[in-house]
Amino acid sequence: MKTAVIKYNSGNVQSVLYALERLGAEAILTDDPDEIRGADRVIFPGQGEASTAMNYLKARKLDQLIREIKQPFLGVCLGLQLLCEHSEENNTGCLGIFPVKVKRFIPENSQEFKVPHVGWNELENLADNPLLRDLPDSRFVYYVHSYYAELSEATIASTHYIHDFTAVLHRDNYWAIQAHPEKSSTVGEKLLENFLSI
């Protein structure tokens, strides 16, 4: 079973590979469409700015590939946001897998709520979903982001910061996590392990 991790100029790619290595998964880092198509699973660990990332995907025709892919697909962090319809970050049209809008956190009180949302926060309102099965009782995951996906019908877990936002999305063969499972201790390991067994 091979997992393709989409190669991207992003700091967390290496961390995702190490996390998969710890779980004993066979992973390849690639931006080659054929290799991605040939993998059993695909992870897109984005980080950074939305329009740059979309341009990167388009330049390699990976945008179309991601829309057509049939294997279990997991977007992480910016990877979640790019699977949505549109991001307020530089007014970027995204892949549209999820009919969801990505907005910037706007705190009413900037002393109480800082942006970016950095640190450990809790997964709540979990749906019955294979990705979320058998998580530890303590459901804290590590976040670093300034933009969030609105709650939607595809939301299968939420987190509260300023207001509730989408923590995890699912539709068909696509899953996406706003937090960084590769950096989220035992909860993150379980999420990745669950994805690897879907």
Added chain:
Amino acid sequence: MLTKRIIPCLDIKDGRTVKGVNFVELRDAGDPVELAKVYSDEGADELVFLDITATVDKRKTLAELVTKVAKAITIPFTVGGGISTVEDVKFLLNAGADKISINSAAVNNPDIIDQMAREFGSQCIVVAIDTRDVDGLDFVHTHGGRKPTLLKTQAWAKEVADRGAGEILLTSMDHDGTKAGFANELTAEISAALSIPVIASGGAGTMAHFKDVFTFGQADAALAASIFHFKEIGIPELKGYLANEGISIRK
């Protein structure tokens, strides 16, 4: 609810963990990879590795150590010490660091903050500020707190935030190594003025000091070294205490 972070800091010299009182007298406190693993398992929320001799000796932080740590632990970590160029940052992020911290390089060339934030995103750029009281005013210091600059700490913190820093690591050189508590007033002043998280550092001696810096000090995270390395305070014990005191903490 977003939790307050507890961050052990591992000062590194020649691939080993060291921590000196006021950065002068160094003591060996173990193998950094093993120590990192222990802290991660015990519930530390993040780790910081500072190559404390790097700026003085102009050495680069060992990417090899970064990779070993990245493979071993499941929580985020920051690497600092002697980082001055975009290439340094790329090198360390590729080695597996989640964030990098810059200090003297930012003071010497503030534009580097904008460049790094643009290239890698604000989320991985931490600007470390070493501050010291000079005749009642707070001034930024470099070179492990030995070299004063003309920058007022509050103004500099605002500037680095405006330039795209993702977090500020604020170390009070007056408090560092004293175990008499964090610089709560200054931390609160800076935290309240900025929209980015502030990590307080320097002066942790008791569990109550952490409570104080999260309440009076309005810190988003607190960093300490020797009290953790020498097991004066255990992380599970500290987190239990803070939770009982009503501080939002990851269990």
